Amino acid sequence: TPATYPEFFTLNRSTAELRLLKSVDRELYQRFSLVIKAEQDNGHPLPAYSKLEIEILDENNQAPYFQQSSYRGFVSESSSVGTTISASANLTAPLAIIALDNDIEETKDPQLKITLNEYTSIFTITTSGITRFLTLLKPVDREIQTNYTLTLVATDGVQQSRPVTVDILVIDANDNTPTFAQVSYSVEIFTNMLPGETVLQ
Numbered sequence: 070t071p072a073t074y075p076e077f078f079t080l081n082r083s084t085a086e087l088r089l090l091k092s093v094d095r096e097l098y099q100r101f102s103l104v105i106k107a108e109q110d111n112g113h114p115l116p117a118y119s120k121l122e123i124e125i126l127d128e129n130n131q132a133p134y135f136q137q138s139s140y141r142g143f144v145s146e147s148s149s150v151g152t153t154i155s156a157s158a159n160l161t162a163p164l165a166i167i168a169l170d171n172d173i174e175e176t177k178d179p180q181l182k183i184t185l186n187e188y189t190s191i192f193t194i195t196t197s198g199i200t201r202f203l204t205l206l207k208p209v210d211r212e213i214q215t216n217y218t219l220t221l222v223a224t225d226g227v228q229q230s231r232p233v234t235v236d237i238l239v240i241d242a243n244d245n246t247p248t249f250a251q252v253s254y255s256v257e258i259f260t261n262m263l264p265g266e267t268v269l270q
């Protein structure tokens with residue numbers, strides 16, 4: 070069903086390759102439900118049957134894309150698991166990653182699946198909403214690695230975006246090097262001072 074299915078589909082009797090004969094209008098047909106029969110050509114009496122459901126999907130000819138061609142992120146090496154990667158070295162704003170799909174109005178969530186191709190044990194990307202964020206799965210140590218270059222790909226289930234790179238720099242948490250309150254000190258010791266007395270702090 071529907072009975073018009075032979076206008077649209079043909080099955081090669083020897084290879085079982087199913088071919089489309091003409092394009093299907095989704096306004097008229099949303100689904101075809103077919104039964105395929107297989108039988109041996111040596112006259113064996115028992116054929117086998119299988120059901121084949123064909124679903125007609127909306128036309129989707131636009132690949133999703135990222136708003137920026139590359140991203141740069143920052144994370145402090147002291148950050149705990151779950152920390153969001155920042156957009157600037159002062160760690161004041163999260164790095165917002167936006168992927169869009171022209172098949173879907175820009176204000177609507179295109180419900181894309183964004184995949185991370187590298188360092189998947191260290192970073193992860195949030196899975197819903199128009200704006201996505203990268204978060205830490207594992208603390209990072211600048212002594213081990215100072216930058217991570219990741220690639221992200223967005224897919225709408227049919228079409229895939231071109232990959233974008235994200236460079237993440239690990240910021241040193243021990244930037245607070247010790248400093249003296251004064252550049253130089255001078256002190257006078259009187260001859261009557263006793264051993265053990267404080268000279269200077």
Ligand SMILES: *[C@@H]1O[C@H](CO)[C@@H](O)[C@H](O)[C@H]1NC(C)=O
Nearest residue numbers: 079080081082083084085086
């Ligand atoms: C079925 O497939 C075979 C092998 O590709 C091909 O030789 C044959 O012509 C096909 N039959 C039809 C009816 O298309």
Ligand SMILES: *[C@@H]1O[C@H](CO)[C@@H](O)[C@H](O)[C@H]1NC(C)=O
Nearest residue numbers: 155156157158159160161162
């Ligand atoms: C943090 O850095 C960004 C980019 O360099 C800058 O625009 C912003 O003003 C900075 N914020 C603070 C609080 O320093």
Ligand SMILES: *[C@@H]1O[C@H](CO)[C@@H](O)[C@H](O)[C@H]1NC(C)=O
Nearest residue numbers: 215216217218236237238239
């Ligand atoms: C790390 O980042 C620095 C500064 O952006 C760059 O010069 C260097 O090539 C990067 N190293 C790696 C391994 O990506």
